[in-house]
Amino acid sequence: MEARSSSLNLYNDFIRTFSNVLFAVCLFIAWGILTLIGVIVDQGKDPSVYFSSYAAPLARLILRLGFDNIYHSVAYVGIIALILVSLAVCTFKRVIPARLPALRPVKIEKIPLNASVTVRGDEVSVRQRIEHFFITRGWQIRKREFGGEEWTFADRHNWARRGVLVAHVGFVIIAAGTTIYWARGFSGDAAVLTGQTVTIPHTDTAITLHDFTYKIEPIATKSGIVYQPIDYVSHVTVSGKDSKAREETIRVNHPVDVDGTLFYQASYGFGMRFVVSKDGKSVPALSNRILKEGEVITLPETARQIQYSQFVGTIDRQTGMPSADPRTNNPGVVLNAFDAGQPSGATLAPLGKRVDLGSGYALVPQKYVMYSGLQYRYDPGIPLVGIGAFILLAGLCISFYLLPARLYVKVEECKDGACTVGVAASTVKGYDIFEQQFDALVAEFRGAQAT
């Protein structure tokens, strides 16, 4: 028995807390703070990046609290889940009762927007004239009797009372759409070298890159030359589930759809063929690969590794240093050497130049081959997210631009061929917002009844 009443209390506490708008606001604040942390702290970087950007204790804190990947953290997803729960509870416990109130009598003089108007005529004709006045101005009239007294309720934009519900439903649908991606969607990256074919895991799509082209233009600006990228284009052959090959062009803002998975132009790079030799003789095992930036060659029987760190488009012929021009005028590569995992040197080598690596090894950066960085994504939740966004927006517009107002009209007293009519008004957004309109309406009402 006691257990039942304590669980009932718990349930009541839960409902009370989650139906409180201020609690929802607190959740919003927590959501906002977590979002802001993610704006300020770089996301998804290697731990070393945080240690180089922040003091060690702060970097440790960032990593320990998961601020390096905050948007996928339990806290972040949890806050959104709590907001959804609060939204659901609030909708039934607060929004519906508050926005869709029953027709009830009120104490007219206690409502800040109130007026008393004298209308000539007997009670029946006065009631008819009141009705006529409001109906012709677009108000919906309903009459009810309470304790033998007849009340007239005039509503404006009554349907728009549901605007908040529409906005809230929109948010829930967006959340559902994003959840579908988590459950059934996938995404990934594929770097395809010119002339090569890659097969995408998750799908049976094969992509062959025929060529990748880019266009960069030097533009004179007030602060010097800027090398502005103009276009990135991958010419590919794709074949999907039907195994039919088709030619496609993928460029930024123009993805290609293969069986519902979209392929986008995301990045590009310069693969490099190095010819490695030992004591003057080529080492085919090390020379047949094409390396991408960041990849390494391990020299056999040594503790040495050579990393192809970066491609340089133009080496300045005068200084021998990389120039700002990214186009391939005088290309070269930056190489890093590691001995037993420790950095032991770096060099910038023009294409075709032999670099001595020690222990009899030498290397020549021979030829670059462009690769195209493609991103792919299958997201079956997109239609739902789109519909949710549209509904949310519609709900916001209904809530903000239509002001449902209710007038309480009561014929108070009739004598000497005139009746005193009490009018009060309330809106879903308080009284101040309707004050001027109410004054104008009452003035018009008075004017209409004077004749």
Add this chain to the structure above:
Amino acid sequence: MNHQPMSLDQVMLVISLSTYVVGALLLILYFFSHDEWQRNLAVPVVIVGCLCQFGQLVARYELTGVWPLLNLYGSLSLFSAMSVAIFIVFAFRYKLWFAGGFVIAIAAMFLAYGLTWNEGTLPAVPSLQSYWAKIHVPLVVSSYASFMVAFVMSALYLVKYYFERNLGLTEVGLQPAAAGAGADGGLSSVAYVQDSPVRRDTPNIASAAAAGNTVALWLKTLPSLAQLDVLVYRIIAVGLPLLTIGIITGAWWAKEAWGAYWQWDPKETAALFSWIVYAIYMHLHTRSAFRGVRSAWVSVFGFLSIIFCYLGVNIWISGLHSYKM
């Protein structure tokens, strides 16, 4: 000295900036003196400036073939033009000219600051070569502009509120009518039949003004705190849907350009942060006890978050929006 003739867009820019400065000065004078002629002169001056600024943006497009939206100079210029345009619409609709001096002065400052980012003409980087740029950028910038106008109104609210509070010992709180309505047994069941605690009258300012206090005399001419609160709400009610459509169109564009409609890029998330702040504003505003001073502070904070999202992220934090391959 070698004087190059100014191009049409430069001429229009100079005209807009000068008219904004003149208009702002006249309207600030009007705020203090309430001489009608200052307002009557300022209004056409500001309208001409605003038209010239839109003309300048079109002329720049005609001259360069690039939409002047895709760098900070272009977008700040659009921001200032939209702020003035939105303000003009609101000023005519709700008689807001008293706040015009401050709004136009801020718009002029943003325009002048934008000029410092003018690097000449650059073609758009691949990701920005999309028709979405012409939809998304003006929407987002217009929402920022609305929030700026709301910020000015909130600041005026706060000045009036704190001046009233500091003048007297009485708390700026519930009106007697509100307490009566809320306490009524029959009424309390109708949840929304309660009054706003935002004051319609400011008796301390009124009596200080009668005693000749200059600041009180200025503040007395402002709309009541309750009206200012409603004005802030109405302007944010324009800005928030604009920001929402801005974020939605941005997400749509991101889907085309980068593959995912939401990448948690700093610019996107900063905009989401501002959206959350204004959602907080809207929810607090549904509670009568939180209307007025507290929601005015949220609006001020909201605009600071907009500045962070607009300038802070562009300048200090790099991400996909400062697109580098």
